[in-house]
Amino acid sequence: MSSAKLQELQKLSVRELKEKCRESKMKVGGTKGELLMRLCGMEKEKPKASRRMSVQAVNKWLEREGVNDPERVSKCLRAGIQKGYVDISGDSPLDNVFAEGQCSACENDIKATIRDLLYQPDYAGLDYEDGGLEATVKCPDEDCGAGVYVTRICCGSHEMDCGKFHNHCIACPGFGKCIGDYREEHCTSCGKHFFAGSGGQFPCSCTRSASEMFFPFF
Ligand SMILES: [Zn+2]
Ligand SMILES: [Zn+2]
Ligand SMILES: [Zn+2]
Ligand SMILES: [Zn+2]
Incomplete structure:
Protein backbone atom coordinates (compact mmCIF):
# COMPACT_ATOMS: atom_id res chain seq x y z
CA MET A 1 0.00 0.00 0.00
CA GLU A 45 -2.61 -9.55 15.63
CA LYS A 46 -3.69 -9.53 19.24
CA PRO A 47 -0.91 -11.60 20.84
CA LYS A 48 -3.21 -13.70 23.01
CA ALA A 49 -5.58 -14.68 20.25
CA SER A 50 -2.82 -15.61 17.84
CA ARG A 51 -0.71 -17.56 20.31
CA ARG A 52 -3.39 -19.85 21.66
CA MET A 53 -4.38 -22.77 19.45
CA SER A 54 -7.64 -24.69 19.76
CA VAL A 55 -7.71 -28.26 21.10
CA GLN A 56 -8.48 -29.50 17.58
CA ALA A 57 -5.66 -27.44 16.06
CA VAL A 58 -3.14 -29.00 18.43
CA ASN A 59 -4.32 -32.53 17.62
CA LYS A 60 -4.28 -31.75 13.88
CA TRP A 61 -0.77 -30.35 14.17
CA LEU A 62 0.44 -33.53 15.90
CA GLU A 63 -1.15 -35.64 13.16
CA ARG A 64 0.61 -33.60 10.50
CA GLU A 65 3.89 -34.31 12.29
CA GLY A 66 3.27 -38.04 12.03
CA VAL A 67 1.69 -38.74 15.42
CA ASN A 68 -1.03 -41.30 14.72
CA ASP A 69 -2.83 -41.14 18.05
CA PRO A 70 -2.86 -37.51 19.25
CA GLU A 71 -5.59 -38.37 21.78
CA ARG A 72 -3.05 -40.46 23.69
CA VAL A 73 -0.42 -37.72 23.72
CA SER A 74 0.26 -36.15 27.12
CA LYS A 75 -2.32 -33.49 27.89
CA CYS A 76 0.30 -31.46 29.74
CA LEU A 77 2.38 -31.34 26.55
CA ARG A 78 -0.65 -30.60 24.40
CA ALA A 79 -1.68 -27.77 26.75
CA GLY A 80 1.85 -26.37 26.50
CA ILE A 81 1.69 -26.46 22.70
CA GLN A 82 -1.77 -24.90 22.78
CA LYS A 83 -0.56 -21.98 24.87
CA GLY A 84 2.57 -21.38 22.80
CA TYR A 85 5.01 -22.50 25.52
CA VAL A 86 6.54 -25.19 23.33
CA ASP A 87 8.70 -24.17 20.38
CA ILE A 88 7.20 -26.01 17.41
CA SER A 89 9.16 -24.16 14.74
CA GLY A 90 11.63 -25.70 12.33
CA ASP A 91 11.60 -28.57 9.84
CA SER A 92 11.42 -31.35 12.40
CA PRO A 93 9.75 -29.73 15.40
CA LEU A 94 9.24 -32.97 17.34
CA ASP A 95 13.02 -33.21 17.60
CA ASN A 96 13.40 -29.74 19.12
CA VAL A 97 15.03 -29.98 22.53
CA PHE A 98 12.39 -28.73 24.91
CA ALA A 99 13.95 -29.23 28.33
CA GLU A 100 17.43 -29.57 29.74
CA GLY A 101 18.37 -30.49 33.25
CA GLN A 102 20.37 -32.70 35.51
CA CYS A 103 19.65 -36.26 36.53
CA SER A 104 18.63 -36.22 40.18
CA ALA A 105 20.36 -39.57 40.70
CA CYS A 106 23.77 -39.08 39.02
CA GLU A 107 23.87 -35.41 37.98
CA ASN A 108 24.35 -36.27 34.31
CA ASP A 109 22.99 -33.75 31.82
CA ILE A 110 19.65 -34.78 30.37
CA LYS A 111 17.95 -33.37 27.30
CA ALA A 112 14.33 -34.01 26.41
CA THR A 113 12.87 -33.42 22.96
CA ILE A 114 9.19 -32.92 22.26
CA ARG A 115 9.17 -36.46 20.87
CA ASP A 116 10.49 -37.79 24.20
CA LEU A 117 7.56 -36.18 25.97
CA LEU A 118 4.70 -37.27 23.69
CA TYR A 119 3.63 -40.18 25.89
CA GLN A 120 4.88 -38.98 29.25
CA PRO A 121 2.24 -39.89 31.86
CA ASP A 122 0.29 -36.86 33.08
CA TYR A 123 0.29 -38.24 36.58
CA ALA A 124 3.46 -39.76 38.00
CA GLY A 125 1.94 -40.83 41.32
CA LEU A 126 4.45 -42.82 43.38
CA ASP A 127 6.74 -43.59 40.43
CA TYR A 128 9.47 -41.48 42.03
CA GLU A 129 9.90 -44.23 44.61
CA ASP A 130 10.82 -46.67 41.83
CA GLY A 131 13.29 -44.34 40.09
CA GLY A 132 10.88 -43.18 37.41
CA LEU A 133 10.12 -46.46 35.65
CA GLU A 134 7.13 -44.97 33.81
CA ALA A 135 8.97 -41.82 32.75
CA THR A 136 9.63 -41.50 29.02
CA VAL A 137 12.78 -39.42 29.53
CA LYS A 138 15.72 -41.44 30.85
CA CYS A 139 19.17 -40.52 32.06
CA PRO A 140 21.58 -41.25 29.16
CA ASP A 141 24.13 -42.77 31.53
CA GLU A 142 23.78 -46.54 31.05
CA ASP A 143 24.68 -47.36 34.62
CA CYS A 144 22.07 -44.94 35.91
CA GLY A 145 19.10 -44.91 33.52
CA ALA A 146 16.88 -43.13 36.03
CA GLY A 147 13.63 -41.76 34.68
CA VAL A 148 12.84 -38.07 34.92
CA TYR A 149 9.67 -36.15 34.36
CA VAL A 150 9.37 -32.77 32.71
CA THR A 151 6.61 -31.11 34.64
CA ARG A 152 4.62 -27.87 34.28
CA ILE A 153 4.96 -27.85 30.49
CA CYS A 154 1.44 -26.42 30.46
CA CYS A 155 2.39 -23.52 32.76
CA GLY A 156 5.29 -22.13 30.75
CA SER A 157 7.65 -22.77 33.66
CA HIS A 158 8.71 -26.36 33.04
CA GLU A 159 11.30 -28.18 35.07
CA MET A 160 12.72 -31.67 35.44
CA ASP A 161 11.45 -33.61 38.37
CA CYS A 162 11.65 -37.12 39.80
CA GLY A 163 7.89 -37.29 39.40
CA LYS A 164 6.71 -36.55 42.91
CA PHE A 165 5.57 -33.13 41.80
CA HIS A 166 4.36 -34.10 38.36
CA ASN A 167 0.58 -34.08 38.56
CA HIS A 168 -1.27 -32.68 35.57
CA CYS A 169 -5.00 -32.58 36.19
CA ILE A 170 -6.93 -33.98 33.22
CA ALA A 171 -10.31 -33.40 34.88
CA CYS A 172 -9.95 -29.66 34.31
CA PRO A 173 -11.52 -28.18 31.15
CA GLY A 174 -9.68 -28.49 27.84
CA PHE A 175 -6.28 -30.16 28.14
CA GLY A 176 -6.20 -29.49 31.89
CA LYS A 177 -3.39 -28.03 33.97
CA CYS A 178 -0.62 -28.94 36.37
CA ILE A 179 -1.47 -28.95 40.06
CA GLY A 180 1.88 -30.05 41.48
CA ASP A 181 2.08 -32.44 44.41
CA TYR A 182 0.90 -36.01 43.69
CA ARG A 183 -1.54 -35.81 46.63
CA GLU A 184 -3.54 -32.96 45.09
CA GLU A 185 -6.84 -33.89 43.45
CA HIS A 186 -9.55 -32.34 41.34
CA CYS A 187 -12.90 -32.01 43.12
CA THR A 188 -15.73 -33.10 40.83
CA SER A 189 -18.23 -31.15 42.95
CA CYS A 190 -16.69 -27.67 43.06
CA GLY A 191 -14.03 -27.98 40.33
CA LYS A 192 -11.26 -26.82 42.64
CA HIS A 193 -8.12 -28.69 43.65
CA PHE A 194 -7.60 -29.88 47.18
CA PHE A 195 -5.16 -31.91 49.24
CA ALA A 196 -6.53 -35.45 49.22
CA GLY A 197 -3.59 -37.17 50.91
CA SER A 198 -1.58 -40.11 49.54
CA GLY A 199 -4.52 -42.49 49.88
CA GLY A 200 -7.25 -40.00 48.99
CA GLN A 201 -8.36 -39.99 52.61
CA PHE A 202 -9.18 -36.26 52.85
CA PRO A 203 -12.31 -34.95 51.11
CA CYS A 204 -12.55 -31.49 49.56
CA SER A 205 -13.78 -28.89 52.02
CA CYS A 206 -16.83 -28.28 49.81
CA THR A 207 -18.04 -31.88 50.13
CA ARG A 208 -17.04 -32.62 53.68
CA SER A 209 -20.55 -32.29 55.06
CA ALA A 210 -22.05 -34.06 52.03
CA SER A 211 -19.63 -36.98 52.22
CA GLU A 212 -20.35 -37.35 55.91
CA MET A 213 -24.02 -37.59 55.03
CA PHE A 214 -23.60 -40.12 52.22
CA PHE A 215 -20.70 -42.07 53.71
CA PRO A 216 -21.33 -42.18 57.46
CA PHE A 217 -18.61 -44.85 57.84
CA PHE A 218 -15.90 -42.25 57.01
ZN1 LIG B 1 21.45 -40.44 35.97
ZN1 LIG C 1 -8.40 -29.97 37.84
ZN1 LIG D 1 0.65 -29.72 33.08
ZN1 LIG E 1 -14.73 -29.32 46.21
Whole structure:
Protein backbone atom coordinates (compact mmCIF):
# COMPACT_ATOMS: atom_id res chain seq x y z
CA MET A 1 0.00 0.00 0.00
CA SER A 2 1.43 3.36 -1.03
CA SER A 3 1.67 6.25 1.40
CA ALA A 4 -0.54 8.29 -0.94
CA LYS A 5 -3.26 5.68 -0.50
CA LEU A 6 -2.84 5.84 3.26
CA GLN A 7 -3.12 9.64 3.23
CA GLU A 8 -6.23 9.26 1.16
CA LEU A 9 -7.73 6.91 3.74
CA GLN A 10 -6.77 9.17 6.63
CA LYS A 11 -9.07 11.86 5.28
CA LEU A 12 -12.06 9.59 5.62
CA SER A 13 -14.30 9.52 8.65
CA VAL A 14 -14.54 6.51 10.92
CA ARG A 15 -17.93 5.74 9.45
CA GLU A 16 -16.51 5.77 5.92
CA LEU A 17 -13.58 3.61 6.96
CA LYS A 18 -15.96 1.09 8.50
CA GLU A 19 -17.89 1.08 5.25
CA LYS A 20 -14.68 0.29 3.36
CA CYS A 21 -13.88 -2.51 5.81
CA ARG A 22 -17.36 -3.93 5.33
CA GLU A 23 -16.95 -3.81 1.53
CA SER A 24 -13.70 -5.76 1.86
CA LYS A 25 -15.37 -8.27 4.21
CA MET A 26 -13.15 -7.23 7.13
CA LYS A 27 -14.09 -6.70 10.75
CA VAL A 28 -15.52 -3.21 11.36
CA GLY A 29 -14.72 -2.74 15.07
CA GLY A 30 -11.96 -0.63 16.57
CA THR A 31 -10.51 2.88 16.57
CA LYS A 32 -9.71 4.95 13.48
CA GLY A 33 -6.06 3.92 13.78
CA GLU A 34 -6.98 0.24 13.92
CA LEU A 35 -9.31 0.60 10.93
CA LEU A 36 -6.54 2.29 8.91
CA MET A 37 -4.05 -0.45 9.78
CA ARG A 38 -6.59 -3.12 8.89
CA LEU A 39 -7.34 -1.55 5.50
CA CYS A 40 -3.59 -1.30 4.81
CA GLY A 41 -3.12 -4.95 5.79
CA MET A 42 -0.86 -3.92 8.66
CA GLU A 43 -3.08 -4.73 11.59
CA LYS A 44 -1.20 -6.21 14.52
CA GLU A 45 -2.61 -9.55 15.63
CA LYS A 46 -3.69 -9.53 19.24
CA PRO A 47 -0.91 -11.60 20.84
CA LYS A 48 -3.21 -13.70 23.01
CA ALA A 49 -5.58 -14.68 20.25
CA SER A 50 -2.82 -15.61 17.84
CA ARG A 51 -0.71 -17.56 20.31
CA ARG A 52 -3.39 -19.85 21.66
CA MET A 53 -4.38 -22.77 19.45
CA SER A 54 -7.64 -24.69 19.76
CA VAL A 55 -7.71 -28.26 21.10
CA GLN A 56 -8.48 -29.50 17.58
CA ALA A 57 -5.66 -27.44 16.06
CA VAL A 58 -3.14 -29.00 18.43
CA ASN A 59 -4.32 -32.53 17.62
CA LYS A 60 -4.28 -31.75 13.88
CA TRP A 61 -0.77 -30.35 14.17
CA LEU A 62 0.44 -33.53 15.90
CA GLU A 63 -1.15 -35.64 13.16
CA ARG A 64 0.61 -33.60 10.50
CA GLU A 65 3.89 -34.31 12.29
CA GLY A 66 3.27 -38.04 12.03
CA VAL A 67 1.69 -38.74 15.42
CA ASN A 68 -1.03 -41.30 14.72
CA ASP A 69 -2.83 -41.14 18.05
CA PRO A 70 -2.86 -37.51 19.25
CA GLU A 71 -5.59 -38.37 21.78
CA ARG A 72 -3.05 -40.46 23.69
CA VAL A 73 -0.42 -37.72 23.72
CA SER A 74 0.26 -36.15 27.12
CA LYS A 75 -2.32 -33.49 27.89
CA CYS A 76 0.30 -31.46 29.74
CA LEU A 77 2.38 -31.34 26.55
CA ARG A 78 -0.65 -30.60 24.40
CA ALA A 79 -1.68 -27.77 26.75
CA GLY A 80 1.85 -26.37 26.50
CA ILE A 81 1.69 -26.46 22.70
CA GLN A 82 -1.77 -24.90 22.78
CA LYS A 83 -0.56 -21.98 24.87
CA GLY A 84 2.57 -21.38 22.80
CA TYR A 85 5.01 -22.50 25.52
CA VAL A 86 6.54 -25.19 23.33
CA ASP A 87 8.70 -24.17 20.38
CA ILE A 88 7.20 -26.01 17.41
CA SER A 89 9.16 -24.16 14.74
CA GLY A 90 11.63 -25.70 12.33
CA ASP A 91 11.60 -28.57 9.84
CA SER A 92 11.42 -31.35 12.40
CA PRO A 93 9.75 -29.73 15.40
CA LEU A 94 9.24 -32.97 17.34
CA ASP A 95 13.02 -33.21 17.60
CA ASN A 96 13.40 -29.74 19.12
CA VAL A 97 15.03 -29.98 22.53
CA PHE A 98 12.39 -28.73 24.91
CA ALA A 99 13.95 -29.23 28.33
CA GLU A 100 17.43 -29.57 29.74
CA GLY A 101 18.37 -30.49 33.25
CA GLN A 102 20.37 -32.70 35.51
CA CYS A 103 19.65 -36.26 36.53
CA SER A 104 18.63 -36.22 40.18
CA ALA A 105 20.36 -39.57 40.70
CA CYS A 106 23.77 -39.08 39.02
CA GLU A 107 23.87 -35.41 37.98
CA ASN A 108 24.35 -36.27 34.31
CA ASP A 109 22.99 -33.75 31.82
CA ILE A 110 19.65 -34.78 30.37
CA LYS A 111 17.95 -33.37 27.30
CA ALA A 112 14.33 -34.01 26.41
CA THR A 113 12.87 -33.42 22.96
CA ILE A 114 9.19 -32.92 22.26
CA ARG A 115 9.17 -36.46 20.87
CA ASP A 116 10.49 -37.79 24.20
CA LEU A 117 7.56 -36.18 25.97
CA LEU A 118 4.70 -37.27 23.69
CA TYR A 119 3.63 -40.18 25.89
CA GLN A 120 4.88 -38.98 29.25
CA PRO A 121 2.24 -39.89 31.86
CA ASP A 122 0.29 -36.86 33.08
CA TYR A 123 0.29 -38.24 36.58
CA ALA A 124 3.46 -39.76 38.00
CA GLY A 125 1.94 -40.83 41.32
CA LEU A 126 4.45 -42.82 43.38
CA ASP A 127 6.74 -43.59 40.43
CA TYR A 128 9.47 -41.48 42.03
CA GLU A 129 9.90 -44.23 44.61
CA ASP A 130 10.82 -46.67 41.83
CA GLY A 131 13.29 -44.34 40.09
CA GLY A 132 10.88 -43.18 37.41
CA LEU A 133 10.12 -46.46 35.65
CA GLU A 134 7.13 -44.97 33.81
CA ALA A 135 8.97 -41.82 32.75
CA THR A 136 9.63 -41.50 29.02
CA VAL A 137 12.78 -39.42 29.53
CA LYS A 138 15.72 -41.44 30.85
CA CYS A 139 19.17 -40.52 32.06
CA PRO A 140 21.58 -41.25 29.16
CA ASP A 141 24.13 -42.77 31.53
CA GLU A 142 23.78 -46.54 31.05
CA ASP A 143 24.68 -47.36 34.62
CA CYS A 144 22.07 -44.94 35.91
CA GLY A 145 19.10 -44.91 33.52
CA ALA A 146 16.88 -43.13 36.03
CA GLY A 147 13.63 -41.76 34.68
CA VAL A 148 12.84 -38.07 34.92
CA TYR A 149 9.67 -36.15 34.36
CA VAL A 150 9.37 -32.77 32.71
CA THR A 151 6.61 -31.11 34.64
CA ARG A 152 4.62 -27.87 34.28
CA ILE A 153 4.96 -27.85 30.49
CA CYS A 154 1.44 -26.42 30.46
CA CYS A 155 2.39 -23.52 32.76
CA GLY A 156 5.29 -22.13 30.75
CA SER A 157 7.65 -22.77 33.66
CA HIS A 158 8.71 -26.36 33.04
CA GLU A 159 11.30 -28.18 35.07
CA MET A 160 12.72 -31.67 35.44
CA ASP A 161 11.45 -33.61 38.37
CA CYS A 162 11.65 -37.12 39.80
CA GLY A 163 7.89 -37.29 39.40
CA LYS A 164 6.71 -36.55 42.91
CA PHE A 165 5.57 -33.13 41.80
CA HIS A 166 4.36 -34.10 38.36
CA ASN A 167 0.58 -34.08 38.56
CA HIS A 168 -1.27 -32.68 35.57
CA CYS A 169 -5.00 -32.58 36.19
CA ILE A 170 -6.93 -33.98 33.22
CA ALA A 171 -10.31 -33.40 34.88
CA CYS A 172 -9.95 -29.66 34.31
CA PRO A 173 -11.52 -28.18 31.15
CA GLY A 174 -9.68 -28.49 27.84
CA PHE A 175 -6.28 -30.16 28.14
CA GLY A 176 -6.20 -29.49 31.89
CA LYS A 177 -3.39 -28.03 33.97
CA CYS A 178 -0.62 -28.94 36.37
CA ILE A 179 -1.47 -28.95 40.06
CA GLY A 180 1.88 -30.05 41.48
CA ASP A 181 2.08 -32.44 44.41
CA TYR A 182 0.90 -36.01 43.69
CA ARG A 183 -1.54 -35.81 46.63
CA GLU A 184 -3.54 -32.96 45.09
CA GLU A 185 -6.84 -33.89 43.45
CA HIS A 186 -9.55 -32.34 41.34
CA CYS A 187 -12.90 -32.01 43.12
CA THR A 188 -15.73 -33.10 40.83
CA SER A 189 -18.23 -31.15 42.95
CA CYS A 190 -16.69 -27.67 43.06
CA GLY A 191 -14.03 -27.98 40.33
CA LYS A 192 -11.26 -26.82 42.64
CA HIS A 193 -8.12 -28.69 43.65
CA PHE A 194 -7.60 -29.88 47.18
CA PHE A 195 -5.16 -31.91 49.24
CA ALA A 196 -6.53 -35.45 49.22
CA GLY A 197 -3.59 -37.17 50.91
CA SER A 198 -1.58 -40.11 49.54
CA GLY A 199 -4.52 -42.49 49.88
CA GLY A 200 -7.25 -40.00 48.99
CA GLN A 201 -8.36 -39.99 52.61
CA PHE A 202 -9.18 -36.26 52.85
CA PRO A 203 -12.31 -34.95 51.11
CA CYS A 204 -12.55 -31.49 49.56
CA SER A 205 -13.78 -28.89 52.02
CA CYS A 206 -16.83 -28.28 49.81
CA THR A 207 -18.04 -31.88 50.13
CA ARG A 208 -17.04 -32.62 53.68
CA SER A 209 -20.55 -32.29 55.06
CA ALA A 210 -22.05 -34.06 52.03
CA SER A 211 -19.63 -36.98 52.22
CA GLU A 212 -20.35 -37.35 55.91
CA MET A 213 -24.02 -37.59 55.03
CA PHE A 214 -23.60 -40.12 52.22
CA PHE A 215 -20.70 -42.07 53.71
CA PRO A 216 -21.33 -42.18 57.46
CA PHE A 217 -18.61 -44.85 57.84
CA PHE A 218 -15.90 -42.25 57.01
ZN1 LIG B 1 21.45 -40.44 35.97
ZN1 LIG C 1 -8.40 -29.97 37.84
ZN1 LIG D 1 0.65 -29.72 33.08
ZN1 LIG E 1 -14.73 -29.32 46.21
